[in-house]
């Protein structure tokens with residue numbers, strides 16, 4: 001008889017002790033967060049030495065283990081949920097979402113197949129259909145939760161490639177037909193090019209379309225490029241419209257782009273990774289007009305719905321297309337569907353085989369908060385960004401880069417009494433503002449990132465954080481001005497050199 005071995009099998013009592021200690025840390029984290037530094041200046045070696053501890057042969061005792069967890073949480077992390085974190089496009093992370101992650105892991109569902117994850121599969125299907133309906137997609141539409149916008153884009157563009165190539169790319173490969181190309185504006189996210197690379201199309205297959213002065217794709221430019229490409233023997237198959245560009249929140253003219261896609265028989269993919277959740281906000285919804293004509297949509301709950309990372313979403317106008325693009329028979333997953341009642345396997349509709357219950361945190365966040373408060377909060381964040389734009393415009397040492405769109409505000413620090421003009425001025429301001437960004441990021445009182453617009457460097461704040469309010473916006477601008485003045489004073493000799501040359 002083999003002796004039982006229970007070392008890894010913790011019972012409910014052991015689990016409770018462990019969980020209570022984790023919950024204590026979380027309570028403390030939520031209480032102290034607003035007063036903590038958003039970020040700090042660490043040397044990589046210092047962090048590594050502190051957190052990358054050796055894995056012991058015997059269990060670490062709870063005191064030591066939770067001291068380690070405490071240090072990871074409180075000493076060596078940056079907090080996207082901090083009220084003054086306004087960098088990149090990073091949601092705060094919801095409380096119900098964190099609890100859902102715990103419970104999803106506790107159940108340890110594998111959503112590869114319906115028969116071993118019935119409730120989880122039905123929830124994810126229903127959740128994605130609910131999102132699809134918000135965007136105005138038809139009942140045939142549906143989708144899946146992905147790791148983020150990058151994977152959602154790849155997942156959708158593979159379907160676009162397979163549906164629109166005109167030959168069986170899955171079986172015969174790309175070399176069996178003409179050179180496939182797709183279109184995206186110069187302001188589109190880098191993941192479009194990455195997806196083209198991963199699909200074997202080559203990054204060159206993404207044909208850049210010029211943007212207008214408000215950073216939106218030019219529909220006439222799109223039409224001209226398609227015509228020229230067809231004449232050159234290329235085979236266009238898709239257009240990626242961006243609904244909320246990463247740098248400025250610009251929204252491509254989707255109705256015009258959809259008309260071109262219809263006329264040219266091209267797949268319309270909308271990258272709404274950032275802007276998608278605006279569909280829940282009464283005053284922003286109309287900005288997304290045209291998205292209902294998309295063949296596929298990528299959007300990111302982990303951005304403007306603030307659900308914890310990771311969690312993006314890939315939606316297809318016809319969910320069956322996902323099956324046609326991803327199903328692959330295997331001998332080790334035999335199922336008698338008549339007996340099991342199994343209907344839908346996520347493992348046959350996307351690139352992953354085994355899948356976690358990532359949808360649960362998005363689902364519980366929506367159930368616990370309600371769609372109404374979500375929509376109102378998203379409106380509020382857009383209003384805060386517009387308020388930030390006003391504060392920037394009123395300030396003598398701050399300059400707005402472009403009008404505020406969605407919840408992005410791009411601006412730069414411009415010191416008083418600058419003698420430089422023209423390109424010398426821009427060159428100095430680029431260097432100065434780049435240093436301002438870096439110093440703000442390590443200062444710890446507030447956090448922002450950057451955008452490069454018309455080849456110049458701007459500071460960029462994006463409000464997708466339900467803890468941010470106007471005093472936080474004002475605090476961020478105060479920190480920028482304080483640090484900007486200090487750096488300008490330090491850099492002034494160099495500035496005069498440029499002025500003199």
Ligand SMILES: *Cc1c(COP(=O)(O)O)cnc(C)c1O
Pocket residue numbers: 089147148149150151189191242244245246271272273274300312
């Ligand atoms: C953030 C973003 C992406 C990438 O999404 P991830 O969730 O970071 O993978 C793609 N497109 C746009 C427009 C984005 O803003």
